[in-house]
Amino acid sequence: MNWLQRPIAAPFVQRLRQAADFGSADLASLAAIGAELRSVDSNTNFLAEGPRGGAIHVLLEGWAARFKILVNGSRQIPALLLPGDICDIDALHLDRLDWGTTALTPVTVAAISRDKLIQLIDRQSGVRAAIGRMAAVENAVATQWAVCLGRRSARERLAHLLCELFVRLEAVRAAGDSGFTLPLTQEEIADVLGLTAVHVNRTLQNLRSDGLIQLRDHRLTVPDMQALRGLAGFDGLYLHLPDKERVAGSVGPEGSAAIAGAAA
Amino acid sequence: MNWLQRPIAAPFVQRLRQAADFGSADLASLAAIGAELRSVDSNTNFLAEGPRGGAIHVLLEGWAARFKILVNGSRQIPALLLPGDICDIDALHLDRLDWGTTALTPVTVAAISRDKLIQLIDRQSGVRAAIGRMAAVENAVATQWAVCLGRRSARERLAHLLCELFVRLEAVRAAGDSGFTLPLTQEEIADVLGLTAVHVNRTLQNLRSDGLIQLRDHRLTVPDMQALRGLAGFDGLYLHLPDKERVAGSVGPEGSAAIAGAAA
DNA sequence: CGAAGTGTTGAAGGGTTTCAAGCATAGTGG
DNA sequence: CCACTATGCTTGAAACCCTTCAACACTTCG
Numbered sequence: 001m002n003w004l005q006r007p008i009a010a011p012f013v014q015r016l017r018q019a020a021d022f023g024s025a026d027l028a029s030l031a032a033i034g035a036e037l038r039s040v041d042s043n044t045n046f047l048a049e050g051p052r053g054g055a056i057h058v059l060l061e062g063w064a065a066r067f068k069i070l071v072n073g074s075r076q077i078p079a080l081l082l083p084g085d086i087c088d089i090d091a092l093h094l095d096r097l098d099w100g101t102t103a104l105t106p107v108t109v110a111a112i113s114r115d116k117l118i119q120l121i122d123r124q125s126g127v128r129a130a131i132g133r134m135a136a137v138e139n140a141v142a143t144q145w146a147v148c149l150g151r152r153s154a155r156e157r158l159a160h161l162l163c164e165l166f167v168r169l170e171a172v173r174a175a176g177d178s179g180f181t182l183p184l185t186q187e188e189i190a191d192v193l194g195l196t197a198v199h200v201n202r203t204l205q206n207l208r209s210d211g212l213i214q215l216r217d218h219r220l221t222v223p224d225m226q227a228l229r230g231l232a233g234f235d236g237l238y239l240h241l242p243d244k245e246r247v248a249g250s251v252g253p254e255g256s257a258a259i260a261g262a263a264a
Numbered sequence: 265m266n267w268l269q270r271p272i273a274a275p276f277v278q279r280l281r282q283a284a285d286f287g288s289a290d291l292a293s294l295a296a297i298g299a300e301l302r303s304v305d306s307n308t309n310f311l312a313e314g315p316r317g318g319a320i321h322v323l324l325e326g327w328a329a330r331f332k333i334l335v336n337g338s339r340q341i342p343a344l345l346l347p348g349d350i351c352d353i354d355a356l357h358l359d360r361l362d363w364g365t366t367a368l369t370p371v372t373v374a375a376i377s378r379d380k381l382i383q384l385i386d387r388q389s390g391v392r393a394a395i396g397r398m399a400a401v402e403n404a405v406a407t408q409w410a411v412c413l414g415r416r417s418a419r420e421r422l423a424h425l426l427c428e429l430f431v432r433l434e435a436v437r438a439a440g441d442s443g444f445t446l447p448l449t450q451e452e453i454a455d456v457l458g459l460t461a462v463h464v465n466r467t468l469q470n471l472r473s474d475g476l477i478q479l480r481d482h483r484l485t486v487p488d489m490q491a492l493r494g495l496a497g498f499d500g501l502y503l504h505l506p507d508k509e510r511v512a513g514s515v516g517p518e519g520s521a522a523i524a525g526a527a528a
Numbered sequence: 529c530g531a532a533g534t535g536t537t538g539a540a541g542g543g544t545t546t547c548a549a550g551c552a553t554a555g556t557g558g
Numbered sequence: 559c560c561a562c563t564a565t566g567c568t569t570g571a572a573a574c575c576c577t578t579c580a581a582c583a584c585t586t587c588g
Contacts, residue, residue: 093400136357142406146342149413150458194414
C-alpha cells in the first residue's frame, strides 16, 4: 500500500500541502519512490554529525531534536522536530550533517532514498516547491530562535517556545483546543532555551503562579493563549502557515482529488 | 557588458562556484536575465519586513545585516551579509520577509527579477544547485549562531564571530593574511551577539589585553588565529566551503572556460 | 561652536548560574 | 515485598556574568 496514504504519514502530507500546491501527481510520485520505516527508541541518536548517508529522514511519530555538544560538555538544541518535519533537509544540498539528531520520545521515521528524491525534485515542480518552502521555513524558525536567545528573558523565551510549539502542533492536528502534550524534560527545555534546568524549573513555576500555564505530567494547558502570546511577544507569521488551511483534514483519495481539482 | 563579468560581481560569482558545479552555461544564463545595480547609503533599511517585492537582491559591495526589533526596543541581528551573499534568499520561497535588512556600510546591491530567477532555477540545474546550497549554508550558519547565543560566554561568542567573519571574507578574497576590515560599531556587534555595547567594549579589551586580537580604527588583526579559534571553539565546517578552492581566483572568460572544462 | 555618534570607564544592581540537598516516581533484582 | 538505583522535579543560598545607569573623551560634521 502507498505509504503516504497511511495515517502515520498524515502529518507529513499535511506539511507538504501547506507548503505549496502539492497535487495528487506530486503525492503519487513521492509515494512511488518508497520509504523504509524505522522505529527509534527514546534518547537514541539516530542521525550522527558527520558525513551524510544516502537517505533523507522524515519524522512521522514522536519528537526529536537536533543537538550540538560543545567542548565544555554543554548541549544546545537548535531545532525541535515534530511529526511531519524532515530531520535532515540540509542533507539534500550538503555532504555533511552539522548536528546530531536524537529522539526525545520513541520515534518513527521514514527513510527516503536521497538520490531518488533529488531526481524527483528535479522532475516534479510541486515536490520541488514544497521541499524548498519547508527548507525556507526552517531557516526562518532558526533565525527566530536566534532572536529569542539573543534578546529575550527566560520568561519570554519559554513563553515564546510554548506558543511556537502550539501553533506547529496545530498545523499537524496534534494539539488540543487549549493545550498539548509536552514530552520534553526540563533539562531538554533548558537546552533549547540556552538556560539551566534549574532556572527552567523556576521559570515554569513563575508562569504557573501567574496563571499563564498549567503543566502536570507533561500535559500543558494554556488557559489564555492571548496572554501568553503577549508576554512572549509572539507573532506566528514566521512559521508561514497558510492563512486559512487550504488543506483537507483527512488524507486519502478524496482529499487528493480535491487538491488536484483545486490545482487544475 | 555582462554584469557578472564586472569586478564588482566577483564575490557573488565566487560564491556560486564554491557552492556547486557552476559552469559557464549557468553563468551566462544567469547574466542574461540581467540585474539592476543600486547604491544604498550606510544605515539605510533597504529591505523592509513584510510582503516581498518582485526582486531578489545580491550584496555586491559593503556589509549589511538582517535585523529584528522587539517591542521593548532592543534589536537583534540574526545574520550578517557580506559581499556575495544573497540578501533575501528566502523570498524565493516565501511571500513575506520576516526581517528588515539594513546597510551597515555604503552598499551596492544587484536586484534580479524574482520571476526570471525562478524560471532560470527551474531550467538550469547548476543555478538550482548553487542557490539551493547557498540557502542550506545560510541555514547552517543561523543554526550555529543559535548555538553560540545559547551556550557560549561573551568572550567565546565574540571570538567565534571574528573567526567566522575571517573565513567568510577569505572565501570572497576580502580578508588579509592576518586580519580584515571590521566596519561594525560595538553596538552592532552587540546586536549580533545578544549583548550590550558596553559589555562588547569590555570584552574586546579583554581579548586585546590577552593579545588575541588587535583592533584600531576598524582594522582587525589576529596575531595567532589558532589561539582565537581555540578560545572560540571554532570549527569552520559548518560554512561548507570547498576543501581546496576549486575556483579560479579571477573572473573572466578564461576562468569560466576552466570551470566549464572541469565540469565537462 | 554645538550636536551627534562612537568608544571608554566606573559603580551598582539583577538575572541567571552554580552547588547542594531533598523528594517523588518508576524500574530492577534479590 | 523490599532495598537499591536512576531519573526527573523542586528548593535554598551564594556567586558570577552581564546589564544598567551615568559620565566623559574623542572625532566628525554642519
